[in-house]
Amino acid sequence: MSDSISMRVVRYRPDKDREPGWQTYDVPLRKEWTVLDGLNHVKNEVDSTLAFRWSCRMGICGSCGMNVDGEPRLTCATFLSDYAPGPVRVEPLGNFPIVRDLVVDLDDFMEKLPRVSPWIIRDDDVTEIDGEYLQTPEELDAYKQFSMCINCMLCYAACPVYGLDPEFIGPAAIALAERYDLDSRDHGARERLDVLIEHEGVWGCTFVGECTRVCPKHVDPAGAIQRYKLKAAHQSVKAFLLPRGAR
Amino acid sequence: MTDLTYRRPVSTWWWLKKRTYFVFVMRELSSIFIAWLVVYLLLLIRAVGRGPTAYDDFLDRADSPWLIVLNVVAFLFVLLHTVTWFNLTPQAMDVRMRGTRVPAAAIIASQYVGLAVVCGFVSWLVLS
Numbered sequence: 001m002s003d004s005i006s007m008r009v010v011r012y013r014p015d016k017d018r019e020p021g022w023q024t025y026d027v028p029l030r031k032e033w034t035v036l037d038g039l040n041h042v043k044n045e046v047d048s049t050l051a052f053r054w055s056c057r058m059g060i061c062g063s064c065g066m067n068v069d070g071e072p073r074l075t076c077a078t079f080l081s082d083y084a085p086g087p088v089r090v091e092p093l094g095n096f097p098i099v100r101d102l103v104v105d106l107d108d109f110m111e112k113l114p115r116v117s118p119w120i121i122r123d124d125d126v127t128e129i130d131g132e133y134l135q136t137p138e139e140l141d142a143y144k145q146f147s148m149c150i151n152c153m154l155c156y157a158a159c160p161v162y163g164l165d166p167e168f169i170g171p172a173a174i175a176l177a178e179r180y181d182l183d184s185r186d187h188g189a190r191e192r193l194d195v196l197i198e199h200e201g202v203w204g205c206t207f208v209g210e211c212t213r214v215c216p217k218h219v220d221p222a223g224a225i226q227r228y229k230l231k232a233a234h235q236s237v238k239a240f241l242l243p244r245g246a247r
Numbered sequence: 248m249t250d251l252t253y254r255r256p257v258s259t260w261w262w263l264k265k266r267t268y269f270v271f272v273m274r275e276l277s278s279i280f281i282a283w284l285v286v287y288l289l290l291l292i293r294a295v296g297r298g299p300t301a302y303d304d305f306l307d308r309a310d311s312p313w314l315i316v317l318n319v320v321a322f323l324f325v326l327l328h329t330v331t332w333f334n335l336t337p338q339a340m341d342v343r344m345r346g347t348r349v350p351a352a353a354i355i356a357s358q359y360v361g362l363a364v365v366c367g368f369v370s371w372l373v374l375s
Contacts, residue, residue, distance in 0.1 A: 014251035094255070097253060160257075163261065206275065227341060230340075
């Protein structure tokens, strides 16, 4: 195995560049080094102007998502040795505007997320003073998979629908809506459905399935969206067939 | 404040960049061929309803090379449509029995069994 690998990294300095370009760096190729380690080596030893996001280095914070050889990945969980002999291409996550180098603007998601009310909604007046909400292990299992989302945005970067129609609310937001809908403590399913039944909600999705494939936490946003479509269709049929009081 | 962020244009050929995108677009395209086969089936039924002459005319037209090519292509797209949607079904349906989730393989297999039963029934109807 060679002792170094080339990293072709997208650079965009908004004060200087009209559009992004490429810069190549050679970094040590070590068995235990991830793409993020390579970028940190560049930042610390070669070029301190390179900008990228990272935090935990262990696949929990979801901040180091980038496109590695065209595939959205957490760079802290992607090993350089898998791309030997290189070069390995590192780009900002697709479908988001680039702020600088490998940093993208996530404002769009931050604006969309609260629309699906990703928190427990109750229709009674029980407060924490009255005690905790009890839940069985089976009830926990019902939504646990969808609660693993770390908002890393790999699913948005992989979704061609979001790329073509930025109005689409997107995979992670819908998966999180499903997470709360399936929570036995929650009463907000109707409220969320009112948001997601719109065109830019679940019906925007054409089931490419790429969001599920790239998800580092196996959340299966595509599955959540299709199940939401069933709910939305069921609701539409009920609204059409039943008198107002019985819906 | 000036927005200095850079928005990357989406290429018209985005669907050729990944095999999974390509398969997805082919799956969407397969709907057109499904529609064609439905129309073709309706034409067949109409020909049968109009009597032996119309039915013979229909069979004569079905012999033309371009129609054979079209129907072979359509059939291949139907296969793609069937296989891809059968594979996607477990994601869309959370089937539970006695509280536990039915494995994806069982849901997919049950669809093929259903397809085989329907095919068997139709074959029996036509051939007997």
